[in-house]
Amino acid sequence: MRAAVLRSPGTPVQVEDVELADPHEGELRVRVEAAGVCHTELHYMSGDIPCPLPVVLGHEGVGVVEESRAPDVSVGDRVVFTWRPRCGQCEYCVTGRPVMCVYGRVQARSGGLMDATSRLSTPAGEQVHHFLGVSCFAEHVVLSRRAAVVVPEEVPSAVAAIAGCAVVTGVGAVLNVASAEGSLAGRSLLVVGAGGVGLSAVIGAHLVGAGPVVVVDVAADKLALASRLGATATVDASGLSPAEVVEAVQEATGGGAHMAVEAVGAPATLAQAFSAVRPGGTVVAVGLSAVGATVPVPVNELVQQQKRLVGSLYGSANPPVDLPRLLELYAAGRLPLDLLLGASYPLERVAEAYDALASGAVGRAVVVPGAAA
Numbered sequence: 001m002r003a004a005v006l007r008s009p010g011t012p013v014q015v016e017d018v019e020l021a022d023p024h025e026g027e028l029r030v031r032v033e034a035a036g037v038c039h040t041e042l043h044y045m046s047g048d049i050p051c052p053l054p055v056v057l058g059h060e061g062v063g064v065v066e067e068s069r070a071p072d073v074s075v076g077d078r079v080v081f082t083w084r085p086r087c088g089q090c091e092y093c094v095t096g097r098p099v100m101c102v103y104g105r106v107q108a109r110s111g112g113l114m115d116a117t118s119r120l121s122t123p124a125g126e127q128v129h130h131f132l133g134v135s136c137f138a139e140h141v142v143l144s145r146r147a148a149v150v151v152p153e154e155v156p157s158a159v160a161a162i163a164g165c166a167v168v169t170g171v172g173a174v175l176n177v178a179s180a181e182g183s184l185a186g187r188s189l190l191v192v193g194a195g196g197v198g199l200s201a202v203i204g205a206h207l208v209g210a211g212p213v214v215v216v217d218v219a220a221d222k223l224a225l226a227s228r229l230g231a232t233a234t235v236d237a238s239g240l241s242p243a244e245v246v247e248a249v250q251e252a253t254g255g256g257a258h259m260a261v262e263a264v265g266a267p268a269t270l271a272q273a274f275s276a277v278r279p280g281g282t283v284v285a286v287g288l289s290a291v292g293a294t295v296p297v298p299v300n301e302l303v304q305q306q307k308r309l310v311g312s313l314y315g316s317a318n319p320p321v322d323l324p325r326l327l328e329l330y331a332a333g334r335l336p337l338d339l340l341l342g343a344s345y346p347l348e349r350v351a352e353a354y355d356a357l358a359s360g361a362v363g364r365a366v367v368v369p370g371a372a373a
Helices: 040-046 102-110 157-181 196-208 220-228 242-253 267-276 299-304 319-331 347-358
Strands: 002-006 014-017 027-036 061-068 078-081 127-130 140-144 148-150 189-192 213-217 233-236 257-262 277-285 308-311 341-346 364-368
Touching: 002 347, 014 347, 027 078, 027 157, 040 347, 061 140, 061 157, 078 157, 148 319, 157 196, 157 257, 157 277, 157 319, 157 341, 157 364, 189 196, 189 267, 196 213, 196 220, 213 220, 213 242, 220 233, 233 242, 242 257, 242 267, 257 267, 267 277, 341 347, 347 364
Parallel strands: 189 213, 189 257, 213 233, 257 277, 277 308, 341 364
Antiparallel strands: 002 014, 027 061, 027 140, 027 364, 061 078, 078 148
């Protein structure tokens, strides 16, 4: 099959022939319909975050099951891939924090599936690794049943694909974390970063009635899309100092946001979000950064103003429960996920898709392995 392979940081991803072994017990072989172009891969492409190499990239996608070694999934079922499996037995799964499942780390560190071994190789026999247990920039994947959620056939492929990461992360940060302290209805929310995850947070904020909803970004076209999705105010930070950004947010929210979702992952923007929330406010950090990156937090401001800074991986979601619920809301017209979609690319142009993302492309692009090059 054809797949997008990263062989070393700083070099372009190449589409090449890769062998895919048969699924083991508890695994699925899936024909990929669509795969989302997520910023996370850029961290690995640049070397900011290391992983076993060579690796087939792609962690956000959807496909149709062609072979099942799991009793509760049938050939022909449509599944969304999740890059955090749920084993159901570890400390995190049994205490209601399945995105922290220990097998997520096993997959990430080994470059394998839940048993830490790979099903990927080159025709010459060289081992190729899985990316976060998925590797869906390919015509087919083999993955654990624990990393797949059955979804309705009627949901468009591109929408189902981005739901598996961007949507569940952004909407989940609002529903599962920001709303955990009480209803957000009528309370101000700041979203920093208007990429796929940040825009999903805007959709989530609109769903729960938060307001005002303020979005900060450096791209006017992304801010325009944020307004279409429910932002009540936007701040173009391209020509502003950090202090001016904070001042603009505080003015738009009447003294600072009650809650903030930081979807960029840069220390500078995370620090701005912390400064921009009001006393008693909470910042939910969802964006990844380079390994070792740190953010300075003013100790007295943290203590005297009782601000909170919390991390949220994958929207702190329970994917087998949350993904079907989000897609039901989409089907009911409550989540305008179609507006999140950007350009579509065939698999052979995946490198072009990432060049566009790095250059500030608007919307969540999607790779379609079955499309003509």
